[in-house]
Amino acid sequence: MIMRALLRNFAIAILLSLPITGLVSYHCAKDKQDMAKCERFVDEHWIPSRYAQWVQDCVVERTITIIDSNGVINYDSLLVAETQGGFYHHLPSSKNSEYYVLVSKYDQFCIGWDDAGAIDCDDTTSCEITPNRMWYLDCREKAAKGKIIANTP
Numbered sequence: 001m002i003m004r005a006l007l008r009n010f011a012i013a014i015l016l017s018l019p020i021t022g023l024v025s026y027h028c029a030k031d032k033q034d035m036a037k038c039e040r041f042v043d044e045h046w047i048p049s050r051y052a053q054w055v056q057d058c059v060v061e062r063t064i065t066i067i068d069s070n071g072v073i074n075y076d077s078l079l080v081a082e083t084q085g086g087f088y089h090h091l092p093s094s095k096n097s098e099y100y101v102l103v104s105k106y107d108q109f110c111i112g113w114d115d116a117g118a119i120d121c122d123d124t125t126s127c128e129i130t131p132n133r134m135w136y137l138d139c140r141e142k143a144a145k146g147k148i149i150a151n152t153p
Helices: 002-045 048-059 075-084 097-105 107-112 131-145
Strands: none
Touching (some): 048 075, 097 107, 097 131
């Protein structure tokens, strides 16, 4: 009798938890889709070679070759140049979660945004928050909070 009651309560608990589990799974999947939308925006508007060119030309003044004649970035050379330039953050060679956080969070990477304006070697320390960078920061924040993300600017 006690065993039957326990099994019945256990079955009820499982049945009641299924909608909650489904809801959590839905939100996790939606959050991943939203974050992927944000990351696609970065892939379209943040240009690694633009950042690498700025480091090569302005930070280490062409003492280190970071981009070859074909426009390919040597990430080992970039790391050396970023270190010599006194940067605490280094662009990963792969587009992982750290990559997407770095390019939006730190001013060091602002020159890589396609709406950042011309590269100015006389000003290597300041950078404005561009509309594209702002959109991405807002997108990441909304995706993290599970809010609906509007279309790109």
